[in-house]
Amino acid sequence: KQHNDASEKEKKRQVSTSSQIHRDDDESSSSSSSAHDNDDNDDEAESQTKMQLSATTIGSWIMAVMMMLSSSSTTTTAFTTIMPAVSHSQLDAYKVFIDGEAGTTGLQVRERLEKRDDLEIISPPSELRKDEATRKELINEADVVILCLPDAASIEAASWVNEDNDRTVLIDASTAFRVDDTWTYGFPELSTEQREALSKSKRISNPGCYPTGFIGLTRPLVEAGLIPEGTPLTVNAVSGYSGGGKALMEIYESGDAEPWGAYGFNLAHKHIPEMSKYSKLNRKPIFQPQVATFVQGMVVSVPLHYEWLKEGTKATDLHETLQAYYKDSKFIEVMPMESSDLLERGAFLRPDTLANTNKMQLFVFANDDNEQAVLCARLDNLGKGASGAAVQNLNIALGLDETTGL
Numbered sequence: 001k002q003h004n005d006a007s008e009k010e011k012k013r014q015v016s017t018s019s020q021i022h023r024d025d026d027e028s029s030s031s032s033s034s035a036h037d038n039d040d041n042d043d044e045a046e047s048q049t050k051m052q053l054s055a056t057t058i059g060s061w062i063m064a065v066m067m068m069l070s071s072s073s074t075t076t077t078a079f080t081t082i083m084p085a086v087s088h089s090q091l092d093a094y095k096v097f098i099d100g101e102a103g104t105t106g107l108q109v110r111e112r113l114e115k116r117d118d119l120e121i122i123s124p125p126s127e128l129r130k131d132e133a134t135r136k137e138l139i140n141e142a143d144v145v146i147l148c149l150p151d152a153a154s155i156e157a158a159s160w161v162n163e164d165n166d167r168t169v170l171i172d173a174s175t176a177f178r179v180d181d182t183w184t185y186g187f188p189e190l191s192t193e194q195r196e197a198l199s200k201s202k203r204i205s206n207p208g209c210y211p212t213g214f215i216g217l218t219r220p221l222v223e224a225g226l227i228p229e230g231t232p233l234t235v236n237a238v239s240g241y242s243g244g245g246k247a248l249m250e251i252y253e254s255g256d257a258e259p260w261g262a263y264g265f266n267l268a269h270k271h272i273p274e275m276s277k278y279s280k281l282n283r284k285p286i287f288q289p290q291v292a293t294f295v296q297g298m299v300v301s302v303p304l305h306y307e308w309l310k311e312g313t314k315a316t317d318l319h320e321t322l323q324a325y326y327k328d329s330k331f332i333e334v335m336p337m338e339s340s341d342l343l344e345r346g347a348f349l350r351p352d353t354l355a356n357t358n359k360m361q362l363f364v365f366a367n368d369d370n371e372q373a374v375l376c377a378r379l380d381n382l383g384k385g386a387s388g389a390a391v392q393n394l395n396i397a398l399g400l401d402e403t404t405g406l
Contacts, residue, residue: 093120094398097138099157100148102129104245105173108387109146112405113394136160144169144397146390151176158203169202169397171390177205178274185278186393187212188402189329190219198396206393208271209385210237210289211278213300213377216332216360218279220325221318226310233285235275237300238351241291243381252293262290297352298381306371315366315373322362330403331384331392334362354380358388358406 096119100106113119122142128134139145140162147154147170154174161168177183184201188194198204207215214235221227241252251257269287276284306313319337326332335342342363344350354361357380366373379385388406395402 093118094143095120095122095141096394097122097142097145098148099135099139099145100153103148104242104249105382105386105390106146106148108382109148109390112387112391116405118400118404140165140168142168144171144394146394147172147174149174166202169204169394171204171206171393171397173206173386173390175208175270175274177203178208178211179277180205185274186389187215187278188392188396189216189326189332190278195396198393199399201397204393204397206386206390207278208274209239209243209298209379209381210235210271210287210300211274212360212385212389213237213298213379214275214285214302215278217300217302217322217362217375217377218281220321222280224321226313226317226321227281227304227308228310229281230283231281231308232283233281233302233304235285235287235300235302236290237288237298238290238292239298239381240294240296240352240355242295243298243385244291248291249295257293260290260292262288264289292351294352296355296380296382297350298377298379298385299349299351300377300379302375304373304375306373314368315364318366318373318375319364322364326362331358331406332360332362337364337366349376349378351378352380354378354383356380356383358384358392360384 096113098106098109098113098121101110101123110121114121122138124131124134124138135157139157139160145157145168147157149157151174154172154176158170158172158177161170171186172183178185183203183205184197185194186198186204186206188198214237218227218233222229227233241248241257248257264287267286269289271289272284272287275287276282304318309318316337319334323334326334340346342349349363360377360379363376363378364373365376380388382388391405392402395404395406
């Protein structure tokens, strides 16, 4: 009441300005124009404008009223108590740009995100998918950019973030930045500190599929001192052919491919540096990857002689250490020691069991009499090994529940 006389003109100006700002609302625009075009009917136009405010103008209208009432602390306090703050998700969705969304990983990332109402996927027209100017614009418009590109293309795209843009989160699915200390390695289960770092990072490097299995198995055991730093380990792994991208998928699906193929015989696979670094072994393992005739899935195996381990270590020690390390994990599960009932026909560890999930299962198989053990990780090479991990990292970076959409 104290402000009715003193603020009458200000109220008219605020409400009219609010309506004019939102000219994308046809009804609001119409009434705003009417109010400005006919000075003799100001009161009637103002009333019409108030009645026709749509949902898209309510936010600005509230701000106008708040400004009008700002001189009265008592009134403002009462108003904000009645009208509590509205969260980001209620007013607007986070914008996500998947650069390379037509590729194998990009398609799966999109599939995991497109049904969510807290995210908006922004994409260029198909004819501008590789246009540099268009991609630059979308990279700087987005809240999160997921780069699903070859290494060189990812490095170039990452450089397109404007110098004054400290808002956009980049998540890179290539190998380009995985051992770059200016980027945060996107494996939140490594430690509480790693998850915390990811929640604050604007540059996240998604782990490789094979390293996810190897590091998941070895990092807890190295930290516990059961596997000494520098131990010369071997990694044997088999993946579905989707790991080779569209080109390899076309070969396998044409029927011309070999039923099974090993590769990496130059002993310089691009995944080896991150295996060495994030396992904390600080020694390059011998890595023997293979591809077979199934689409998705993966088994990563690490054989161990007890003599390599801390003196007195048995398989049960390895298993208990892994269980304790991942006891609070939402996606990593340590399977029972007696796992024969989890094997196909009591003998075979099937690689595609977790296809289309973000899960990883860890196994310890052992023969104490022979003083040998084999550690195995089973995961989806396109799930926890790629697109699923990217979505998990996106959730953490935006402060959302990391399981959302997974």
